[in-house]
Amino acid sequence: MAIDPLSNARSERRWAFAMVGAAMMMLFAIVWASLSPHMNPPSNIENVDPNTLHIAGEFTEDNLGTQVDAKGRVTTRIVTSQFSFAPECVVVPQDMQVTFRFVSPDVIHGLLVVGTNINTMVVPGYVSQVHTMFDKPGDMLMPCHEFCGLGHSQMVAHVRVVPIADFKPDENGRVACAEH
């Protein structure tokens, strides 16, 4: 009994169809998610000068952390640098749209918030922006996930999600983890 090359070719063709079908299924799911519930990777092309972050503009020290603007929008600004986040703890409200804005003055960092879809790189020269809504309160870890140097493993921050009733901005619209 000889090996039937035609039979093998048919089998391999069927396998190829199955694999293309599997890939198409995943592609369809990703395209559907991006078009219907608008689940896209964070995308924001916005330049910033990493040399002057700390001197002027949006990311000076007194402007970091969570702030509620006049229209009620919640924005959290964080500077990621070797080997810490500034600030290392931010407060955000539950069940409200929150915008995170990250910059780096030194090297490429990355971050994620455990248990959420927040996951982005922070590249010097660009502002990384993520919009999200937290549906339950709690303290969540936000570690750096891009190796940034010898202290990388110590680089971690916290996102403290509080119920709206406990989210109380001061007269400047600012909310911080530390008690005043």
Added chain:
Amino acid sequence: MNNPADTDPDITDPTLAAHLDEAPSGAFALAGIAVALLLVAWAIIYLFVFLPRGPVG
């Protein structure tokens, strides 16, 4: 190296060819199960972990 004394006398060219001809069905079954498990795992994570966490873009 191959030693003729180690060769099973029952393995002749025709029987070897017959076994080789059967090989793809077993290989496809194994690969099919492995890939199916992978796809199911992907679908579970996608549907029950990724999607419920909501958009971040």
